[in-house]
Amino acid sequence: MMMKVGFIGLGRMGAAMASNLLAAGHEVTVWNRSPGKVAALLDRGAIRAASPADAAQGEVVMTMLSDDQAVEEVVFGTAGIAGTPALHVSHSTIGVALAERLADGAGPGGFVSAPVFGRPAAAEAAQLFVVAAGEASALDRCTPLFDAIGQRTYRVGDAPPAANLVKLSGNFMIMAAVEAMAEAMTLAEKGGVPRRTLLDVLTGTLFGAPIYKTYGDFLVEDRFRPAGFTAPLGLKDMGLVDAAASASRVPMPLLGIVRDHLRTAIAIEGEDVDWVAAGLAVRRGAGLG
Known part of the structure; x- marks a missing residue:
């Protein structure tokens, strides 16, 4: 029709x-x-x-x-x-x-x-x-x-606002997954295990969801440009998550880490970088390039 x-x-x-x-x-x-x-x-x-x-x-x-x-x-x-x-x-x-x-x-x-x-x-x-x-x-x-x-x-x-709450929750979980992968990859790499090896093992066993495979590839390959979704937009979304959490009195400590790492990515890489570049803050904090 x-x-x-x-x-x-x-x-x-x-x-x-x-x-x-x-x-x-x-x-x-x-x-x-x-x-x-x-x-x-x-x-x-x-x-x-x-x-x-x-x-x-x-x-x-x-x-x-x-x-x-x-x-x-x-x-x-x-x-x-x-x-x-x-x-x-x-x-x-x-x-x-x-x-x-x-x-x-x-x-x-x-x-x-x-x-x-x-x-x-x-x-x-x-x-x-x-x-x-x-x-x-x-x-x-x-x-x-x-x-x-x-x-x-x-x-x-x-x-209608229920749909927006679901969307914001999902975007927060994407960034939480990026943060978790960045930390795990950095730990493995400093111990001599390549990032790709870790990702292949984890996505082939316990973490086979598309979000880990897609964003894991971006992290392994340092593929942050061209941006499919820019870090400033990601930071904007995390601000909306924070507003919803504040209104409902929900503690979200991981959200603060994610927001800081997005700010770091924007400050160092520029506003045209993909939001997955938030993971770079973990690598740099560990002394990796």
Whole structure:
């Protein structure tokens, strides 16, 4: 079933998602703060919107933006999507407080939080995992769209912020896994065991999950550029985790270590480095290059 969809936010993730919606036969209207990113999608049949509100005149408008401020500007700013007839589906990694505000201030179309797990390659291959929360009828309407961008959708409740809490928890666990691997690899390497050997043994026995294999390869190969997900964005997400933990009075001591190592990576390597470069802080602390 073809749907009229607006898509706002055409970074590497958003552009791939919008492209897959077009490939699935949906009518897609696109808007981006940097107009140049629209051209490739127009060539594939997308329609250019003059403003965020213009992109939200169909059945659904999907947003995939970098941070809370960008989402607030697109929703509540001049010519924003607040009050438009479309169902707003937010794929952005945002804070729980903003998700609550978006849900409370949703227009007649309603609001669904649907952040995704997966790096740009997964987005391009329509293999994202979608974590969705909102009214059941709204989630049902979105099913064809989620099927076009992802391999599986997890429904986690009727309160939209629940999806954002799951996403933030997952991103924290990714960084916790990076920290654990970096520490274990550094210990093994200083004892004469190559990082690759350790990774092969552990992923072939006790730690065979994709997260260990994917991020373990990055650490072994020091593959931090080009960034699939930059360290500043990772630091932003850990700040959102901290805000949620503070609001719920949850101690998360490992979170502090992860945040400090992300800050170190940014300070030393620059803002264009992948967030997995947080593991470099462990190697340098042990006197390794």
